[in-house]
Amino acid sequence: MEASKQDLVLQVEDLHKSFDGNAVLKGVDLGVPRGSLFTVLGPSGTGKSVFLKCLANVLQPDAGRISFDGTPLGSGDSVARADFRKRCSFLFQSNALFDSLSALENVALPLEQTTDLRDKEIRERSLEALRQLELETYRNQYPGQLSGGMQKRLALARAIVTQPELVMFDEPTAGLDPLRRNAVFEMIAKYQRQFSFTALIVTHDVTEALIASDRVALLNHGRICFEGTPAEFSSSSHPVVSDFRDSAEALTGSLASIRKTAASNS
Amino acid sequence: MLTRYCVALLFVPIIPEMLHALGHKTLGIIFGFGDFALFTARSFAAVVKPKRLGRRVIRAVYEQGTVCLPVILIVGMFTGLVLGLQGYHILQRFGSESLLGALVSLSLIREMAPVLASLMLVGQAGSALAAELGIQRNTEQIVALETMGVNSLGYLVSPRLLAALVVFPIQTALFVVIGLWGGALSGSLLLGVDSGIYWSSVEQAVEARDIRECFIKAASFGLLAVTICAYQGFHADRCSSATGARAVSAATTRAVVLSSIIILVADYVISSFFV
Structure with a gap:
C-alpha cells in the first residue's frame, strides 16, 4: 500500500528535537495514510514518545515540518494548531485521567471545555462513548476505582468522544502482560474501524503491532529506517529491522550459548 | 603589606567564579520573577476563555471555603480571647478598660484578621492547591488538558483566583466577627468589663476606612497566596533537586513558605499606604 501525498492525514518532514545538546530526533520523515492503523516501532529510549509529543504539540520541535490534512502546523499559526x-x-502512556473526576466527568471534559454543546447533549454523547467501550455501568466510579484495562478504555472513550480524525497512542501496552497487550491492540483495532479514525501508535511490542497494523515504521537513532506494510517488515533484510524483529531468536541463541559455556565449564 | 598581597593572590583566581555564580543566581531570580509575572498575567487573561467558568468558581469557593471554615472560627475565637485578656490587663494599668472594644476591634480589623486568616487559608487551601496541581503535573493531567485544546491555566488556576477574591474577604470577615465575640467573652464575661461599654467602644472606634483596609488586604493576600501556590504546584516538575512525589512535596513546602512571607511583606506595604 503506497500512499500518495493526497491520502496522507499527517505528514512529517525532517523533524529535529534535542535536549541540552543531545539530539533525540535527527530528521524524521513520515507519512500517515488516512484511515490506517499506523505503528511506529522502536527500541526503548529511541525517541518514539518525543516524536509523538512533538506531533501533539506537547513538545516544540527544533526544526522540521508537520502538516495535518495538508495544512502546515507552524509554531506561530495558532488557528491551524487549534x-x-x-x-x-x-x-497517554499513563492514561492521564483526572483522578478527582468520575468516569463520566472525565469523558465529558473535552466536550464541556472545547464545544458549545448543551449539557444534555454532552451527557448523552459521553454516556454513548462509555456505552461503546462497555463502561456505562462504571460512569460514577473514579479512575482509581477501575482496573488498568478499564482505565485504558476510559482514556480511549475520552479520546474518541470528540470524534477525532486522528488518535495518537503513546506506548498503550507499556508494562502489560501479553494477554493484556493483545486485548489493548484488539481494542484499538476494533474501535479504529468502528469510528473510522486514523490511529498512530508508538510501541516496542513488535508481534502485536505487526498483527494489528496496516503500516509500520521503525524509528532508530532518531531516524525512520524502515516504513512499509507488516509483511514487508517481516521479510525485510534491513539489518536494524532484522535485529529488532528477530530479538527473541537472538535472545534464544545467546541463552543457548551461555548454557553451553556453563555446561562445558562444569 | 605582604600579608595583603598574599590574601589578594589567594582570592584573585576565585573572583571570576564568584562573579559567575552571582550572575547566574541573579539571572535565575530575574527569570523567576518574570516567569511568575507571566503566569499571573496569563491566569488572569484566561478568565475570559474557559467555558462553564461559573461552575468551577463555585466549586473552588466551596473547596476553599468549607475546608478552612472550622480553622478560621477556632483561630478567630482564640485570637479574640487572647486580645481581650491581654488588652484588659494593659489598659487597666492606664485606667482605660473602657477602650477594650476599640483595641480588640482595631487590632483585628486592621491587622490580625486579614493576616491570620490568610495564613490559615495558605496552610489549608494553598497547600492543597499546590499539591493537587503538582500531582496533576506529575501524572500528565495538565499536558492532557493542553492536548485536548483546553487552556490549562483557564481551567485549573483562573477559577481558584476568582474564588480567592470571594473566599478570603468572607473568611476574614468571619474571623473579625468571631474574634470580636472572643474579645467580649474574655473582657466582659470573664474580666467584668460592661458589655454595653465594650460594644459601644467597638462601634465608636471602627471607621469605614478600617473596614476598607481589611478587605483590600484580604483580597490582595488571597490573590497573592493563590497565585504563588498555583505557580509552585503548576511547575512542580521544574524542581531541580527532586522528582516525582518529592518534587510535589518540595513544591508544596515552597508554596506555603513563600506565600506566608509574601503575605507579611504585602501587609507592611499595604499598611504603609493606609496609616
Missing part, C-alpha cells in the same frame, strides 16, 4: 487539536486526540 484546528489540529480539535480534530486529534492523544492517549
